[in-house]
Amino acid sequence: MMKEPVNASRVVRRLAMAASLAALVSAPTARAQQSQPGQRQGGTSATVEAAADVKSLHVQGNVWMLVGGGVNAAVQIGDEGVLVVDTMTESLVDKMLAEIRRLAGDKPIRYVINTHVHPDHTGGNEKIAAAGQSIVAGNFAGQVGQDAANVASVIAHENVLNRMSAPVGSQAPRPFKAWPTDTFFVDDKDIYFNGEGVELVHVPAAHTDGDVMVWFRKSDVVVAGDLFITPTFPVIDMPLGGNLKGIIAGLNRIIDITIPRDKQEGGTFVIPGHGRLTDEADVVDYRDMVTIIRDRLQDAIKKGMTLEQVKAARLLRDYEGRYGAASGFWTTNAFIDAAYKSVSQPAQTPTASRTPAARAPAAGTGGRK
Secondary structure, eight states, X not given: OOOOOOOHHHHHHHHHHHHHHHHHOOOOOSXXXXXXXXXXXXXXXXXHHHTSOEEEEEEETTEEEEEETTEEEEEEEETTEEEEXXXXXXXXXXXXXHHHHHHHTTOOEEEEEOSSSOXXXXXXXXXXXXXXXXXXXXXXXXXXXXXXXXXXXXXXXXXXXXXXXXXXXXXXXXXXXXXXXXXXXXXXXXXXETTEEEEEEEESSSSSSSEEEEEETTTTEEEEETTSOSSSSOOOOGGGTOOHHHHHHHHXXXXXXXXXXXXXXXXSEEEESSSOOEEHHHHHHHHHHHHHHHHHHHHHHHTTOOHHHHHHHTTTHHHHHHHOOSSSXXXXXXXXXXXXXXXXXXXXXXXXXXXXXXXXXOTTSSSOO
């Protein structure tokens, strides 16, 4: 097959994006210091993380990408107020809030959406919500009281609430004010805010069991959370319901949503949970890598290879230089452990359904969804 010649405009766009992010992100360059999903940056101390700045990059439409300490979040800003996707860590939340105020001025924060439960994406829930205001009217205003109207609504899949809370009489892992206030248990939930539809798409059993990607339909931006990251192999939190099969299903759903603009570049932008701003081509590359690894592991398991034999065979060696790590929170061996167990499980591949009957009511209609 003839190789496609290098396109000048494609190179220019890549260089421009790289330059923008180089100026934006002040994360360390060493692989051992890269931010790891679900963990402080490379296992570094809270003091080092607190020293990081939170910067913003206008993606397109109403959406901005926020970056701090190697963690990504996003905001949508318009006449109706501010919608925040993920709240970073507790040590970064004040800087994140200051950057939101710089971008949005005195516009109220109306909604907070959590893409999953990990504290590097939900650590600022309490402060961000307390800085906002909910849209409450009619008889419902009298039922919930003024205090409920003086905080932003925090939306997440119900599994996020289940992980943050605890049965009556037990100690909850997270404080009550950090919990989601509006949850859903079906495949999709819709919000119409700032003149555009916002779709929350649940992908079961992927990074965790409560993953949600957020699709800003008019702005043409997808916020993927840790379903998609660029620095490392996928992080699969199996104790919290994660599975490699769900990661692949989530990546395929992102690809279903995204549409490139020109020569497979630009168009729909994707904000990963960690790493640089991306588009469909980047997600396709990552999906192909993960799918190839799954197929290699499936073949190894069919041949009767044990986990230790798979590690010794170094079936991932052609990807280790780009995505692997020998130390830190998420090492190559940790990924192989989780991926091997995922592929060994007989459960069917999870899918992100689009069935209309499995769609939650739009936010703002009152009550827990």
